[in-house]
Amino acid sequence: MDDVACNDILDRIRGIYSSSTPEEKSYLRKILEEISDTGHSPTYEQIWLEDFKEIPVTIDTFIESETYLGKTNRCGKAVYPFWRKELRRMFDAGNKYHEWVLTGATRIGKSSTAITGTAYMLYRLMCLRDPQKFFGKKDISKFSILFFNITKDLAKGVAFREFNDTLKASPWFNAHGTFSRSDRDFYYIPEGGKIVIDYGSDASHALGQQVFCLVGTTEIYTSDGIYQLKDLEGSMHSILQYSDHGDIFESKALVKKTRYASSTIRLTLEDGSIIEGTPDHRIMMSDGTYKRLQDISENDDLLTV
Structure with missing residues (x-):
């Protein structure tokens, strides 16, 4: 390690130490002493394991090891050295960066690098014991990983599909989640039901609000009674929903026409009620997980009122 790198590390340690509480400083001194001795x-x-189920590996190990992404990139040999360096710089910087823009000519590895970085962020998030608690979010909140392009078809067919193909080849992700049943349009479902991976092309697909992809005649429960979606279009309403713990709560939602669908899926339940929506609309199962309409079978148990 050269002098410049050593000085950078020392400056980072000094910065962390000077901004720490007395208790944190005592832990930091103990950690440095242990590393110096052994x-x-x-x-x-032990501090890591207070928040993590397992300590995340480095970005290099994540790329190279066949346990993670090694099977997709010849154990790192298919990743350009420049992008390896940039990935290290990004993830070694702690919380320094909030946005990362990759530019340049076509076919230089921008999309693949973005997918690798996103997979690593998903991996680190899944290593946490309780991501919601760690980031100060409500238990019912979900983390979303969204892939956007100029159209939904492009978003789905480019990065979203390659991302899911990448995860499917990883033993670690297979051991910590499942994939939807569709062989053609499969997607990854992280364990715990607290992380959603989706795609879109419009701001409404990512806003912090509930976006319903159901037909206008769908009846929903609101705080004022049961209404059809088409009668609520263009207005905010308190929608009754189930939390992941099975409790009913109210949540404000903007009811709007999100798209004109060329095809929908229609489910008829045992009690005769009907659910009709776009194939990618998510429905909560009785165990708290979600499935898209296109993946629901007659043996599935939906959570109903």
Whole structure:
């Protein structure tokens, strides 16, 4: 390691130390002493494991190991050195970067690099014991990983599909989640039901509000009674929903026409009620997980009122 790199590390340690509380400073001193004596710090690992189910591997290990993404890139050999360097710089910087823009000519690895970085962020998020608690979010909140393009078809057919193909080849992701049943349009479902992976082309697909992809005649429960969606179009309403724990709560939602669908899927339930919507509309199952309409079978148990 050259002098410049050593000085950078020392400056980072000084910065962290100076901004720490007295208790945090004592832990930091203990960690540095343990590393100095043995090259290993049990205290550091114990602190990590307070929040993490497992300590995340480095970005290099994530890329190279066949446990993670190694099977998709010849154990890292298919990743350009420039992008490896940029990925290290990004993930070694802690919370320094909030946005990362990749530019340049075509066929230089921008999309693949973005997919690798996104997969690594998903992996680190899934390593947490309780992501919602760690980031100060409500238990019912979900994290969303969204792939956008100029049209939904492009968003689905480019990065979204390659991202899911990448995860499907990874033993770690297979062990910590499942894939939808559709062989043609499969997508990854992380364990725990707290992370959603989707795609879109319009701001409404990502706004912090509920976006319903159901036909206008669908009846929904509101705080004022049961209404058809078409009668609520263009207005905000309190919609009754189930939380992941099975509790009913109210949530404000903007009811709007999101698209003109060329095809829909129609489900008839045992009680005769009907659900009709776009194939990618998610429905909550009785166990709290979600499935898209296109993946629901007659043996599935939907959560109903």
